[in-house]
Amino acid sequence: MxxxxxxxxxxxxxxxxxxxxxxxxxxxxxxxxxxxxxxxxxxxxxxxxxxxxxxxxxxxxxxxxxxxxxxxxxxxxxxxxxxxxxxxxxxxxxAVRRADGLTWIEGRAAWAPGRTLHQYGSAAEVEALPVPPPGAWVYAWAWQDEAIGRVRARGFPGRGDGIDEDEATGAAALVLTDRLGRALEIVQGRGSRIHTRPKGGEVIEIGGRVRRG
CATH class of the missing domain: 3.10.310.10 (Diaminopimelate Epimerase; Chain A, domain 1)
Known part of the structure; x- marks a missing residue:
């Protein structure tokens, strides 16, 4: 190894x-x-x-x-x-920056093609979803608190390579942020946190905490 x-x-x-x-x-x-x-x-x-x-x-x-x-x-x-x-x-x-314990990077929605966004009516619906069969890369999401920009999401790569569900997916979060045009705090998977901010033009920041091991 x-x-x-x-x-x-x-x-x-x-x-x-x-x-x-x-x-x-x-x-x-x-x-x-x-x-x-x-x-x-x-x-x-x-x-x-x-x-x-x-x-x-x-x-x-x-x-x-x-x-x-x-x-x-x-x-x-x-x-x-x-x-x-x-x-x-x-x-x-x-580009990379650091603030308040988060590491932020910049990206563009065009760099993350092939993500299919599916909106649901509630966070509970998203949490109850079964893993879909291999196929499209699906990002399932619902507003958890629209007023403050908090989203509940799950990511299903659909590749058939043994990764049925991604715990946290920055590229899909970038695409969702581009679609909604606002800063988001995304709760994904079991409880991961993804922070996003549009910066103007096509540039969007994605930020999060990292730990070793």
Whole structure:
């Protein structure tokens, strides 16, 4: 097994929950995309990050079955771990900032294609949903408190690669924020917390807490 760090990204205020992320700091040891894909499948996280240049924040992101140009929780986790002010992804440069215990990154909805948003009438309906069969990437959501921008959500990748439900998905949260045009606090999965803020134009910030292990 290759050496890697395990982080949990988008934890709640007490450090609980969050989506597990694998980070292979020595990406140079596995320069071939096929080798990285095999390691990501072996590790089995919803995403695994390979660090190509720690000082520049250059990263490469994989699910167990495919390579991604951008993903939210890998970028937040990698930014926190590397302590950089920016990342370099296949989608483009990603600005990073830190405030009040949160690590924030910038992204664009165009970097997260293929997410299907399904709105439900209540948080209880979202919580009661069964995992759908493999197919479209579905982000199920409902207002928990519309006045303050709190959303209840669950994410179903639909890839058939062993990840039936994502605990916390920054890219899908970015797409929802773009659709609604307002800042959100998203409660996803068992209790993970994703914070988002439109910055103007097409840029949206995604923020969250990270813990190791």
């Amino acid at each position: 290759i050496a890697h760090d395990v982080l949990h990204v988008f934890c709640d205020a007490e450090g609980a929950h969050g989506n597990a992320l694998g980070v292979v700091r020595d990406g140079a040891a596995l320069p071939a995309s096929g080798d990285r894909q095999a390691i990501a499948a072996e590790l089995g996280f919803s995403e695994t990050v390979f660090v190509d240049d720690a000082e520049r924040g250059a990263i490469d992101i994989y699910t167990p079955s495919t390579r991604l140009p951008f993903a939210g929780h890998p970028c937040v986790g990698a930014a926190w771990l590397l302590g950089v002010d920016g990342l370099v992804t296949r989608a483009g440069p990603v």
